[in-house]
Amino acid sequence: MSVGVKIALVYDYLTQFGGGERVLKAFCEMFPEAPIFTLIYDERATGGAFKNKKIYTSFLQKIPGAKKLFRGFIWLMPLAIEQFDLSDFNLVISVSHSFGKGIITKPKTKHICYCLTPTRYLWHDAGLPFKPVSQFLLTYLRAWDYQAAQRPDYFIADSENVRQRIKKYYNRESKVIYPPLWRLETGGEKLEVEYKNYFLMVGRMVPYKRFDIAIEAFKRLPEEKLLIIGDGPGRKKLEVRNKKLGAKNIRFLGKVSDSELAKYYAGSKALIFPQEEDFGIVPLEAMASGRSVIAYRAGGALETVIEGETGEFFSEQTPESLMRKVQSFDEKKFNPQKIREYSFKYDKVEFKNKIQNFLSHLHNYKK
Secondary structure (H helix, E strand, O other): OOOOOOEEEEEOOEOOOOHHHHHHHHHHHHOOOOOEEEOOEOOOOOOOOOOOOOEEEOHHHHOOOHHHHHHHHHHHHHHHHOOOOOOOOOEEEEEEOOOHHHOOOOOOOEEEEEEOOOOOOOOOOOOOOOHHHHHHHHHHHHHHHHHHOOOOOEEEEOOHHHHHHHHHHHOOOOEEOOOOEOOOOOOOOOOOOOOOOEEEEEOOOOHHHOHHHHHHHHHOOOOOEEEEEOOOOOHHHHHHHHHHHOOOOEEEEEOOOHHHHHHHHHHOOOEEEOOOOOOOOHHHHHHHOOOOEEEEOOOOHHHHOOEOOOEEEEOOOOHHHHHHHHHHOOHHHOOHHHHHHHHHHHEHHHHHHHHHHHHHOHHHOOO
């Protein structure tokens, strides 16, 4: 980029630290002077990953309980995101799965949206809480979301899957640049665990991740172990379900450090991935540790899992289909070193290089 260009970063809301937040963190490394504009910021929930950044929040930040109950304010988020004043910046980069792309910029300002997905609950996974008014909210938010998607000058999609959705729902063209893989280091510390010969599932416990499928499948496979790492609003319900099933071969480990997670990946037989993701960085984290993936044949996994080389697929999103694949799975047929080498193409360095190349050719890119 030219000398003197003032850059701002925009993110929907910083209330956890997952794949999307890791994308933002990579942009922060590329542009350390760029401030972040976000609807709501929770430093503790993001693990302090952005504590040294200048962060501007919306009026929603001042509402009591907003950090934890932010989903209850989605009807205010279009108004809130449009209140930010970005007139001092030449370039704005939004990393967005919902409202961030809706910022309003001056004609002189270039706006690039790195799109994690068209807003999931509005389009391809529709359904809001607040049943009495949910249909009204869907209609209003869909209309706003479509108009907001016309505001960026350029779209970057985080996968071919998302590129197709951007075209379908927003009628916008986009370039695919895969999100950065942050390699998890073991840190040299000894990992004391009692588990051996286990399968692993990692992620935020929300309905579409389909932890329920894995629990049901492994309940019927008492000879196999399943470790579940992560947290989220659905954890308690899943633990209660698991207890009712009496599945003693399934363990919930909650959140763990990155160094612990790397060792759990490396020690597993394979990663279980039963959801349909827009992209999905977790399979690549497993591959970076030399582990293969058993994935549902849909979504972003089709772009990262090479059948027979870095993993295998099951074709129906059911416990029975997953169970059959686990029963027939042979970890010895996979080469850990080749799997690890394959993950290099998604490295954070590659991401940064592709973003810089995109920025350097902006004048050749059509809206």
